Amino acid sequence: MxxxxxxxxxxxxxxxxxxxxxxxxxxxxxxxxxxxxxxxxxxxxxxxxxxxxxxxxxxxxxxxxxxxxxxxxxxxxxxxxxxxxxxxxxxxxxxxxxxxxxxxxxxxxxxxxxxxxxxxxxxxxxxxxxPGNFATNLLFWAFPIRSGYPVRIPYPTSSQVLIHEADVAAAAAEALSSPDSFGPIVELTGPASLTKIEQLGAISAAISREIPHIEIGPDEFRADMAQYMPSGIVEMLLRYWSETVDEPEVPLHSQLPEALASRIGGGTPLARWAQDHRSDFTG
CATH class of the missing domain: 3.40.50.720 (NAD(P)-binding Rossmann-like Domain)
Incomplete structure (x- = not known):
């Protein structure tokens, strides 16, 4: 079949x-x-x-x-x-x-x-x-990093848990191949909550150079995104980032089948994701 x-x-x-x-x-x-x-x-x-x-x-x-x-x-x-x-x-x-x-x-x-x-x-x-938030959302920073521009970051101390898309693909492959080992719902996140500065640091380590950044306020972010992103999405992101300053995201995992757990454990670290996407940030 x-x-x-x-x-x-x-x-x-x-x-x-x-x-x-x-x-x-x-x-x-x-x-x-x-x-x-x-x-x-x-x-x-x-x-x-x-x-x-x-x-x-x-x-x-x-x-x-x-x-x-x-x-x-x-x-x-x-x-x-x-x-x-x-x-x-x-x-x-x-x-x-x-x-x-x-x-x-x-x-x-x-x-x-x-x-x-x-x-x-x-x-x-x-x-x-x-799955939780995808680390691929950080590709939003790829253009300024490749171009040598400072990354403009609102709420740089907000903390998120980001998942490598490979972990999601692995879960899907196991679910399709061995469905009887899964429950009806599987929740997956990355392994750790990292501030935006720490996220940028993981990319910096992967490309072996410092990445400058500038902290900006909500209104500056709204202006930056006016031509590229619907206002509703902009407001959702700003609210999300502001809330995760004092209340960082935490990893959430379902009990994983043994075959999947042996592959991804508690989730692939962001440092590995950054290495896997090095070319996206270097051109």
């Missing part, structure tokens, strides 16, 4: 596909443009997205990895079930967790709650993965 991967060309998806290929899993990846997918040899690439997938996309598929797309998840799950797909592994967010009250009312939580509901309301054969 075949495993269908949506979001196959994203940060998590590419690593997930590579992991499953190494295991010898028969894969089909969904991509809007198969000619640009650049996935490993032997991976069948079907054209489409969650809104349009149907028919032959589901032929022979018994398991699907569900990426939390902005739209189309409900219809995708309906069509998948009608076509005989038996199990779903869903990429959600820790924002949905009852243990993460800070984010419970956010737009991120609302979106991922709807993604989860699209699956859980239709079938019990699911595993929900809820």
């Amino acid at each position: 075949t495993t269908l991967i949506t979001g196959a060309t994203g940060n998590v998806g590419r690593l997930l596909v590579a992991d499953l290929v190494a295991r010898g899993v028969d894969l089909r990846a969904l991509s809007r443009d198969p000619t640009k997918a650049a996935l490993p040899d032997g991976v069948e690439v079907a054209e489409g997205d969650l809104s349009s997938a149907g028919g032959a996309v589901f032929d022979g598929v018994d398991t699907a990895f569900v990426f939390p797309a902005d739209e189309g998840v409900d219809g995708f799950v309906e069509r998948a079930l009608d076509a005989g797909v038996q199990r779903f592994v869903v990429l959600s967010s820790l924002a949905v967790s009852e243990r993460n009250a800070r984010d419970g009312g956010s737009a991120t939580a609302a979106h991922h709650r709807a993604v989860e509901h699209a699956v859980t309301s239709r079938t019990d054969a699911h595993i929900i993965l809820r």
Whole structure:
């Protein structure tokens, strides 16, 4: 039988596909443009997205990895079930967790709650993965660092727990390969809470040079982002960072199956993530 991967060309998806290929899993990846997918040899690439997938996309598929797309998840799950797909592994967010009250009312939580509901309301054969904040969010700093500009940082002493996307891909691969060893919900974060200055320090160590930074206030950040980011997202970030100055995020982990725990332990350190992404910060 075949495993269908949506979001196959994203940060998590590419690593997930590579992991499953190494295991010898028969894969089909969904991509809007198969000619640009650049996935490993032997991976069948079907054209489409969650809104349009149907028919032959589901032929022979018994398991699907569900990426939390902005739209189309409900219809995708309906069509998948009608076509005989038996199990779903869903990429959600820790924002949905009852243990993460800070984010419970956010737009991120609302979106991922709807993604989860699209699956859980239709079938019990699911595993929900809820990762915390991705370290890839730090790629926002890549341009100024590559260019030698100071990184402009609001709330530099705020502390977050950042997860390596490889840990999320590893969890997804294990869930798809050995579903019986998982509970219905798996929560994952990075291993430690680090201030923004410490996060910058991890990147600095990886590229072997000091990175200058400037502390800026909320209004300066709003002005910086006015052309690039919706105001609602800007305000959500500022609120999040301000709250994590005095109340730092803490690592949250579900009890992990032995095979997954042996791979990622309590989470990959940010220093390793920075090494893995060194080229993003050096050009």
